[in-house]
Amino acid sequence: MKKNRVTITDIARELNISPSTVSRALKDHPALKRETKDAVKALAEKWDYQPNLLALSLLNRKSNTIGVIVPEITSHFFSAIITGIQDVVGKSDYNIMICLSNESYEEELILVKKLLNMQIDGVLVSPSSETDDFDHFRKLQKNGIPVVVFDRDCPGLEADKVLVDDYSGAFQAVEYLIDRGCKNIAHLGGPLNLSTTGHRLNGYLDALRKNNMPIRREHIVHVPGFSHKDGIKPAKKLFQLDNPPDAIFAMNDNIAISAMHVAKKMGLKIPEEISILGFDDEPHSSFFTPTLSTVWQPVYSIGMLSARILLSHLKNKDNQLKFRKEIFKPELVIRNSSK
Amino acid sequence: MKKNRVTITDIARELNISPSTVSRALKDHPALKRETKDAVKALAEKWDYQPNLLALSLLNRKSNTIGVIVPEITSHFFSAIITGIQDVVGKSDYNIMICLSNESYEEELILVKKLLNMQIDGVLVSPSSETDDFDHFRKLQKNGIPVVVFDRDCPGLEADKVLVDDYSGAFQAVEYLIDRGCKNIAHLGGPLNLSTTGHRLNGYLDALRKNNMPIRREHIVHVPGFSHKDGIKPAKKLFQLDNPPDAIFAMNDNIAISAMHVAKKMGLKIPEEISILGFDDEPHSSFFTPTLSTVWQPVYSIGMLSARILLSHLKNKDNQLKFRKEIFKPELVIRNSSK
DNA sequence: AAACTCTATGCAAAGGTTTGCATAGAGCAC
DNA sequence: GTGCTCTATGCAAACCTTTGCATAGAGTTT
Structure with a gap:
């Protein structure tokens, strides 16, 4: 950023008037002579004057920038949320600074510090999978920066939140499988x-309990990551049990797809021998063979609403005592991977 | 952004020293008494002083922020590139401002203007599908802001570029299909x-020419978008021809998947009756039935290299006359959707 | 005692823009 | 001619931080 940008002072010098006059002329101040305004505007246009937002932000103590902290963006889930955020914020005077924490708590700390230093106006955050302590978010709030949490909750943190009823989505999914006659339902969890x-x-467990289905510990397998490759071994593990499942409820579509893949490799018929159901409803989930049953989430709406709530805060600056908590209902999407 | 942030002036007042002394103490200036430094640092720590980067940026004429303009982020392609960029820039002193143009030239103009106003230090850009005129990128350059173009080229724009040899990838793909005995190869293009x-x-056309295969205009169908849904009708159109193709080379995986979907619906056997080959190699492309043959691109490397080149510019400020042009080689990935 | 040197810290300007208050000068009334 | 009012513009401070140059005062030398 060299000094080749035209400034108000440059224009003032050229027209032999003061910077404050130039500033007023550019804002069409009523107390200024029409001739002065016209001369300033003509030169500003000719020299392609662009205001320096750093100076303005310093003066106004307002950077007109919103920080969005997400754990990753390669999944359609987070990228769709960000698109929802972008579509709302893009229509306002604010800019977006997207920050990736890469599922790392340490990285999140660094990002929060950077946003603080940059005098960000507000923050939208979905915490990393390592984050247990939310003091860094409280620090933002203490510094007068409103925080809206979306998708992943921050239990104990007083803030506006836009969440999804994951419990209910899981409960519905497992109940559906039970209703369809599945007796041994496994969970590939996160x-x-x-x-x-x-x-x-919890939704999975309670659905089993409610329907007097036994909870088999060996049927609940932890998946170390969210990618397809992370689900291969856990799925194999399930199918190699003495009492393998006749249905699998996976924590997301990627893992469900991995389970389908392993089932096919083992010659199992989906859904006749094994029903498989995921969570998220990725855009390509209806193109697998069989098409994947899953739980849909209104991701775009999560992004839009989160952004709207934050913008409302920034606009009103009313430090309201009461925080909003919106919980979107997911929807079961039954396709051919389940009975 | 209220006045509740501790400033250097606050610390100075509390300790009865001047702001310049506080500034020097925080930087461990050698000319300062040890006692003074210790007192300043202790209070800065106690009051949780955070430097105001707006003031620093204004003073240094350097915002330490890089803008990244992409047409969208919901595809794995762009989100993976951004992850590569993030992994490089995250290790530097720079911040990233990700801007989505939503495949809109008008939106891109607005974004460039915003980045100019924000005194951004450098820009990484992949233009929207509507962009024919690159003057807004030249304007960045004219303002001393280095621009690195990635993935989508900007013909005629003098700048560093990190691209992929799309022609070669397409040529290889179509030649492969020809070698495998396909006689009527169609293209679902963008x-x-x-x-x-x-x-x-062009790669598709030249591969046909080189192998003395006829170019049938009805076999080249334009797809209006990049999503699965955009590919359904064009694929149907192909299969409903009097001389339907026995192979399809699609401009991306989503469209290839759509073509597979339509082929299955029509009862065609893949790859026996119709070979299908895409471009991109999405993470889930190996999980379809049949698994999708495609052209892989080193997207993460595109992001990393683009970021490295830009950071090198920002570090050296050498206004070098010669721009770099890196062209990554794609690779054919043969799976089961092609003979 | 006076002059000189050195240390530790402060002043003031800079970066760019905005705006409350001040004021020069034109125009009008007496 | 003088005094008053109004218009159009300028001054200066503010926002926060940095740093070149200045300087007060302690210590040393003559």
Whole structure:
């Protein structure tokens, strides 16, 4: 950023008027002579003057930038949420600074510090899978920066939240499998400290309990990651049991797809011999063979609503005492991978 | 951003020293008394002083922020590139401002203007599918902001570029199909003004020519978008021809998947009756039935290299006359959707 | 005692923009 | 001619931080 950008001071010098006059002319101040305004605007256009937002932000103590902290963006889930956020914020005066924590708590700390230093106006955050302590988010709030949590909850943190009823989605999914005659339903689950996958596990367990189905510990297998490759071994593990499952409820579509893959490799018929159901409803999930049954989430709406809530805060600056908590209902999407 | 952030002036007032002394103490200036330094640092720690980067940026004429303009992020392609960029830039002193143009030239103009106003230090850009005119990128350059173009080319724009040899990838793919005995190879193609899909079309055409295969205009069908749904009708159109193809080379995996879907619906056996080959190698492409043959691109490397080149510029500020042009080689990935 | 040197710290300007208050000068009334 | 009012513009401070140059005061030398 060299000094080749035109400034208000440059224009003032050229027209032999003061910078404050130039500033007023550019804002069409009523107390200014029409001739002065016209001369300033003509030169500003000719020299392609662009205001320096750093100076403005310093003066106004307002950077007009929103930080969005997400654990990753390669999944359609988070990238769709960000698109929802972008579509709302893009229509406002705010800019977005997207920050990737790579599922790392340490990285999240660094990002929060950077956003603080950059005098960010507000933050939208979905915490990393390692994050147990939310003090860094409280620090944002203490510094007058409103925080809206989306998708992954931060239990104990007082803030606006836009979540999904993961428990209910899981409960519905497992109940559906039970209703369809499945007797041995397994769960390929995610990190337990993560609210989303924790709630999904609980929904699975409660659905079994409610229907007097036995809870078999060997049928609940932890998956170390969220990618296809992470689900291969856990799925194999399930199928190699003495009492293998006749249905699998996976914590996300990628893992469900891995389970389908392994089942096919082992010659199992889907859904006749094994029903498989995921969570998320990725755009390509309806193109697998068989098409994947799953739980859909209104991801785009999560992004839109989160952004709207934050913008409302920034606009009103009312430090309201009461936080909003919106919980979107997921929907079961039955395709051909389940009976 | 309220005035509840501790400043250097606050610390100075509390310790009865001047702001310049506080600034020097925080930087461990050698000319300062040890006692003074210790007192300043202790209070800065106690009051949790965070430097205001807006003031620093204004003073240094350097915002330490890089803008990344991409047409969308919901595809794994762009999100993986951004992850590569993030992994490199994250290790530097720079921050990333990710901007989505939503395949809109108008939106891109607005984003470039915003980045200019924000005194961004450098820009990484993959243009929207509507962009024919690159003057807005030249304007960045004219303002001393280095630009690195990645993936989608900007013909005529003098800048560093990190591209993929789309032509070669397409050529290899079609030649492979020919070698495997396919006689009527169709192309489901993308926007012609877009370098990537334009090169893929050219590769397809030249591979046919080189092998003395007839070019049938009815076998080249334009797809209006990049999503699965965009490929359904064009694929149907192909299969409903009097001389339907026995192979399809699609401009990306999503469209290839759509073609597979339509072929199955029509009862065609893949690859016996119809070979299908895509481009990109999405993470889930090896999980379809049959698994999708495709052309892989080193997307993560594109991101990493683009970021490295830009950071090198920002570090050296040497306004080198010669731009770099790196062209990554794609690789054919043969799975079960082709003979 | 006076002059000189060195240490530790402060002043002030800079970066770019905004705006409350001040004021020069034109125009009008007496 | 003088005094008053109004218009159009400028001054200066603010926002936060940095740093070149200045300087007060302690210590040393003559």
